[in-house]
Amino acid sequence: MxxxxxxxxxxxxxxxxxxxxxxxxxxxxxxxxxxxxxxxxxxxxPEPVIRAMQERLDHPVFGYSYVCDGCKKAVAAWQLDRYGWKVEPEWMQFAHGVVPAIASVVETFTEKGDNILITTPVYPPFFAIPSLQERQVVHNRLSESDGVYSIDFDSFEQAIDEHDIKLFILCNPHNPGGIAWSGKDLKRLAEICARKDVLVFSDEIHADLMLEGKKHIPMAVASEGTGVKLVTSIAPTKTFNLAGVQAAIVITEDPELRSRLEHHAMAHGHSNLNAFAAAALTAAYEEGGxxxxxxxxxxxxxxxxxxxxxxxxxxxxxxxxxxxxxxxxxxxxxxxxxxxxxxxxxxxxxxxxxxxxxxxxxxxxxxxxxxxxxxxxxxxxxxxxxxxxxxx
Structure with a gap:
């Protein structure tokens, strides 16, 4: 293969x-x-992805395109089959990457000067994007022992209280530490954020790259019943080596949150994925297993x-x-x-x-x-x- x-x-x-x-x-x-x-x-x-892009290239007209229902069905089937997460097509929006999705969430749901919480060490855009948007980034350091990281929940909750946190950006699984957060830990994070009225953005771009039989648990699955406000972003780009194609999916069950993100996309002229990205994404999820x-x-x-x-x-x-x-x-x-x-x-x-x-x-x-x-x-x-x- x-x-x-x-x-x-x-x-x-x-x-x-x-x-x-x-x-x-x-x-x-x-x-x-x-x-x-x-x-x-x-x-x-993967060969099926290259073939799908080549087939699209073979058609010589590259006009405006859109993400079709088949593409959304492929995303939903992948999430349900692998993680037991039932995602409805209407929950999906599309972005040119998880980093642009982070930027959209920061700008949509926070104001200049607001405090945003991250757990460090972590992927640099988690602190760079909010800082460039004139938000204040609060670093809550993960506990570490021999390179293995865990969450200090007391410190996490204290940081929310002391800094009036509006948004928490979660890396699940964790980059660079490679930690697959447990369902118990994710639920506890969700419960704290729900109680404190903190929006959670869960970056799950590394979800498919689980090693030695470890299991990925989506924050959306772990947080069921907590009432947490949640936006999740996934992508085929890390999984199938398609970073240059630029495609990500933003999944938001809450219709009010989703509406605000749609408004932000329209206000900034963000359009659908390009024709090649949509073809690659669909083929990856349908045939890349x-x-x-x-x-x-x-x-x-x-x-x-x-x-x-x-x-x-x-x-x-x-x-x-x-x-x-x-x-x-x-x-x-x-x-x-x-x-x-x-x-x-x-x-x-x-x-x-x-x-x-x-x-x-x-x-x-x-x-x-x-x-x-x-x-x-x-x-x-x-x-x-x-x-x-x-x-x-």
Missing amino acids: GNFTETIDRRSTRSVKWDRLKEVYGVEDTTDILPMWVADMDFAA PWLEELIGTIEDNMKLVIDQLPDAVPGVKVRMPDATYLLWIDYRDTGLSEEEMMDRLLNKGKLALEPGTKYSEAGRGFLRMNVATPKSNVQEGINRFIKAMGN
Whole structure:
């Protein structure tokens, strides 16, 4: 179904991951640097998705298009079959990505100066987007033990009370920590937010990338009966390596919340998905399941390779298998190196581009994020380069 061993040359394809290293890392010569940072894959998209896009390309007229009922049915069937979440077609709106969806929710439901709560470390747009919209971002630090994160509910509730929080942005599963939040934890979060009248936006873009039999629980399922105000965003882009196609679904059961989001979209001229995105999304959800199962096995094998080799070869480095995502959150605090020292070694000695933990807020200091959604030969090369960077 999929080819996860082929090395595909992505240089000079306008790839952020491969072609923007100089701008992101400040390195003049990037020709010999191996990028294992931004969260897209080096694998070809599923064949049914490529075929659907090619079929659309073969029709030479590219006029205005819309998301058809078949597309919505494919989304609903995927959510029901995999997560037991019954989503009605009328609950769906479409966006060009989860990040634009975050921006829409922030602007629709909060005012300048309002306080928005996030749990850190977390994906950078969670704090960047609200800040750019002149909202105040309150960082509630997750509890951490050996790289495993949990929610400090007392601290979470206290932050809501002290800062008059209007919106909580949840990462479910968690990026970069790879935690699949339990139904119990999600329900408790929902109960607190319902009691405090805090809107929840749940980013579930990594939901399909569950490892070693772990189960994703949508916030909408866990929060049933709590009365929480909830907006959820999902997407096929992370699952099927379609980030450049730009497609996401915003799911809102509450008709009042949904109406306000629709008004915001109309006021800003946001239109439907483009013709290729709609075709790709439908094919991914209708036919992408077998490819995804093969991908999960590949990701697990790649992660085990890093976990088996890197800590033994580099004293002070710890790596654990996450519950979800294709991203490893590497703990190097026991090496005694600062982030500046670590990044200098990796880039200039090892010729390896990983992401520094502070990109995910100060709570990520002492960690690195490594993307292993690449052929195993690249993963082994990345391990070798990391070891070389840490050598004397």
